[in-house]
Amino acid sequence: MPTVKTSREEVLEKATRMIRQRGYAYTSMKLLAEECDIQPSHFYYYFKDKEDLMMAIIENVLNRFQTHIAIVAEDTALEPVEKIDKLLKKMAKSFFYTEGGCLMGNTVLETVYWQPRFLGLLQQFFREFIDALKRIYQAKFTEKYALELAEQVVQDLEGGIMLSLLYKDDSYIIKAFLRAKKHLL
Template sequence: MPIQKITREEILLKSADVFRVKGYHNTSMQDLAEACGLLKGSLYYHFPSKEMLMKDLLESIHRLLMEKIFPIAQDEALSPEERMEKLLKKMGKLLLEKEGGCLIGNTTLETVGVVPEFQPVLRTIMDDWTKALQTIFVNKKSPEQSFRLAQQTIMEFEGATMFTKLYGDKQFLYDTFARTMMKLN
């Protein structure tokens, strides 16, 4: 009987690291297979196509965010400032302290308008990310203003990630974290 070398979930995790650095179109099934310690053909046992693999990956990331990160915004044991800090730090660890920047942002700029299948899940992730931040801001501001502040925070976050990538300097992100904390006043 055959030996299971890697699970479906593990393939997605390894693939995320490759896609984040190389981008969607520039990543080959060969690249993904190597990262997983498999041969190219074996990937097709788990996923019918590269496109479906990426779609599943994005949905898996959305699920992770919804379960582990975004609920921090509603943690009544913490102050709004503590929630914001905890959420930003976790987002930083998850999406930013790895090489290549933010997979969601990268994939958005690279594939929206080109691979229509990805757009809905990318939008959903941004929507729920916005809602989470809004939930924190709403302790201090009106709902409408909190919504705008949440969107602005993510935009600055993505812009800072671009600068961090271009200049190889994480300070851009740390500064954005700090400015976001100040918006809670």
Template structure:
């Protein structure tokens, strides 16, 4: 196989697609090298391990979500319901529009009982999601209620993602979207 000229950012984007499709444990360094057009030995020049690569993939996802999705919670000029709708639609597009489903939820399920270097990044992503939703809910509810609603909404969305994949229908996601918006006045 001829060597492909690449860089870390391109590898991270390709790895995101491969991990999303195959999962963390079902993806080998050979799978990743092949997807990137590199020989396995050359791949280690960029990332010393699959765990380090996944850590970088999730940090990239985290940065994108915080910049482009969760920041919607503090936008001005939108009603709380408008913010929630915009954020959830953008979140759905970012996390669910590609084969394999939600990289954050799927990876969390795979590694929850394991000790991996990227577990704190997964927690940080979910915490940022809960905080963004809490910020929106606080425009209409007291802080404690807003926090509980935010946590319940995130859990319900992730459950809906799993059911949608298992039963091969997006109706669960549509339903949770409607239920979440119905909590907004």
């Protein structure tokens, strides 16, 4: 097996970080290549084109959410408040505090008008995120109200990420986090 300088997984991870910060359109293949320490042309060995790379990034993020985060909602050992706490803390590591905020939210706003290819997976991500929260809130509320709470929490968090980036001040996202738990108290 030949030596791999930078594996597809490493490339994916580093590209994810960079695109989360700079956005899809403003991040050139040259810049990504420098960050990943490979030649720009080498991307086309791993991925068909830039669009394909972005699809792989989005799939990867969705997959990590499904396998490592959403399952918290089903953890029978935890109380509802603990579930919310654990789920959002895991989200924070992958999505909120990491420089650049939420890749999925950013990508929606950046590409919704000109890149339909990303839309399906982005819709699936937020559908599953809202659904995980809804299942937790259903322990205490009707299905209908649990859904509204879940939507409200996602909106509060995504807006909070934006304000936190704007003012370089985590408190907006932290307060949204606390409000998400407060609904259960």
